[in-house]
Amino acid sequence: MTELIDLVLLAMLALTALKIIFLKDLFAVVMLFGIYSFLSALIFINLDAVDVAFTEASVGAGISSVLMLGTLALTGRTEKENKRSSLLPLLVVTVTGAALIYGTLDMPPFGAANNPVHEHVAPRYIEESPKEVGLPNMVTSVLASYRGFDTLGETVVVFAAAIGVLALLGVRREKTDNVRQSGFTDHYVLRIIAKLVIPLIILFALYVQFHGDFGPGGGFQAGVIAAAAFILYALVYGLPSAFRVVGPKFLQGLASFGVLLYASVGLYSMFKGGQFLDYNKLAVDPLAGQHYGIIIIELGVGITVFAVMLSIYYAFASQTERGNT
Amino acid sequence: MNFIFDYYNYWVVVFLMMAGFYIVISANNLVKKIVGLNIFQTSVFILYISMGKVSGGTAPILVEGVTQYSNPLPHVLILTAIVVGVATTAVGLSLIVRIKRAYGTVEENEFENTDDAI
Amino acid sequence: MFILDIVSSALLIAGVFFGLTGAVGLFKFPDFFTRIHAASVTDSVAAILIIGGLLLQTSFDLNTAKLLFILAFLLITSPTASHALAKSARHGGLLCLAETTNKPTDERPHD
Numbered sequence: 001m002t003e004l005i006d007l008v009l010l011a012m013l014a015l016t017a018l019k020i021i022f023l024k025d026l027f028a029v030v031m032l033f034g035i036y037s038f039l040s041a042l043i044f045i046n047l048d049a050v051d052v053a054f055t056e057a058s059v060g061a062g063i064s065s066v067l068m069l070g071t072l073a074l075t076g077r078t079e080k081e082n083k084r085s086s087l088l089p090l091l092v093v094t095v096t097g098a099a100l101i102y103g104t105l106d107m108p109p110f111g112a113a114n115n116p117v118h119e120h121v122a123p124r125y126i127e128e129s130p131k132e133v134g135l136p137n138m139v140t141s142v143l144a145s146y147r148g149f150d151t152l153g154e155t156v157v158v159f160a161a162a163i164g165v166l167a168l169l170g171v172r173r174e175k176t177d178n179v180r181q182s183g184f185t186d187h188y189v190l191r192i193i194a195k196l197v198i199p200l201i202i203l204f205a206l207y208v209q210f211h212g213d214f215g216p217g218g219g220f221q222a223g224v225i226a227a228a229a230f231i232l233y234a235l236v237y238g239l240p241s242a243f244r245v246v247g248p249k250f251l252q253g254l255a256s257f258g259v260l261l262y263a264s265v266g267l268y269s270m271f272k273g274g275q276f277l278d279y280n281k282l283a284v285d286p287l288a289g290q291h292y293g294i295i296i297i298e299l300g301v302g303i304t305v306f307a308v309m310l311s312i313y314y315a316f317a318s319q320t321e322r323g324n325t
Numbered sequence: 326m327n328f329i330f331d332y333y334n335y336w337v338v339v340f341l342m343m344a345g346f347y348i349v350i351s352a353n354n355l356v357k358k359i360v361g362l363n364i365f366q367t368s369v370f371i372l373y374i375s376m377g378k379v380s381g382g383t384a385p386i387l388v389e390g391v392t393q394y395s396n397p398l399p400h401v402l403i404l405t406a407i408v409v410g411v412a413t414t415a416v417g418l419s420l421i422v423r424i425k426r427a428y429g430t431v432e433e434n435e436f437e438n439t440d441d442a443i
Numbered sequence: 444m445f446i447l448d449i450v451s452s453a454l455l456i457a458g459v460f461f462g463l464t465g466a467v468g469l470f471k472f473p474d475f476f477t478r479i480h481a482a483s484v485t486d487s488v489a490a491i492l493i494i495g496g497l498l499l500q501t502s503f504d505l506n507t508a509k510l511l512f513i514l515a516f517l518l519i520t521s522p523t524a525s526h527a528l529a530k531s532a533r534h535g536g537l538l539c540l541a542e543t544t545n546k547p548t549d550e551r552p553h554d
Contacts, residue, residue, distance in 0.1 A: 010337040017344040047378045048395035079354040089351035097343040109331035111380035122396040136387035138397040154405040161412030168419040193523040
């Protein structure tokens, strides 16, 4: 049954990708890309990767689409007719694809339990992590504890991307008297429903943040969902009102605070006589120490991801508002 | 039929990868190139997650009475890769916005011509 | 339990049927406003039926509560989304089929 669902979903994904190649209307391309992301999230659920599906649905279909639409508002929505011949790219792609298909024939069969991937560290993660780390969700254990260095690196990369975007675009704060009325001023239904829904989204983000140890979720997803709540607010009520709620300067501080919080857990465990990010030393009982460490670093990840996603959105949105006036 | 099910995921991944690759090298519009890059990137994610799947296993969250779990390691790698992916996409898109401001176009051949004129 | 299973499968099948009709309508209907009508069938009726069918499969625990939350959330957000889409289309000057056939010239309503 799983294989059958997999077959259908992957075929739909391939058709979506094929359609994206031939479309000239970039607005439709971005919408199809949203569908593509949702389809791949479904595939991830079907392949047991619930945490990944969660992230893909909130990031790929939510934030990426908003950012791409923001770019389209500045650059125009149709692709011009391409005069170059597409023969050479087609040839390159066919040859590379054929080589890769030939390569897949040497891969171990899909889903077999004795594939090399499952023989090395995975059994240890699956069997020992509930005892060593004490969390039911193995993905969180591996992400935050066994591969804590890796996750710190990823968080720093996300932070660096925010610095890059802000250096390229910057968030310009207009003086309040010449700001055009932005947001949906005459969509009363939308304004009221948004007011109703935004607290629920933030509440859900907090649930995902702190329940990530036990079920699917964690800092990355929670940060993105919380950012989505504020992006909805900025879209409906306009950028100036969003700036009054969470200012861009405050967000920049928040982004660096998250990274520092993560790194300071590592330093504190060194101070306690362990190694960098050795949570066992954080409390007398090693399991409790693991628990404290994971909660704090997930919080750091959540704060950074939230602040970075929202500042990136602010940067794009303030460009659009400047372009329109 | 078994042979097809054994490799079907990998073949679709190759197809998606090549679709993304084709968009990147043939499209003239920079925003479309970014979409192509994202398709390429997602195909790599699907490759990793496919490799982590164990038939008959469940999601790697501890449940009483279940012994067969899918491999959690690819999930961890891809989870962080998705968030990093959107952050780098944002950098790419902001570069496009700057190019539009500097050259007045985001079509590759047009701003290349402007470059030659200078 | 047997009766519950039958009712739940009936609800699920009805939900899938309405989802399909919504998709067919989206492709077959002539203009934007009739299409959004078809799409909102999928949003509202199909979602209610499918979640209702799933509710009968739970054993009245945390999952039931979660499904009820999802249902409430969908009932608030999806009509809002349809409304916002239709209103924006109207605001942007899109005409429905009857208006375009009556007025062959490219006249747009003043709003």
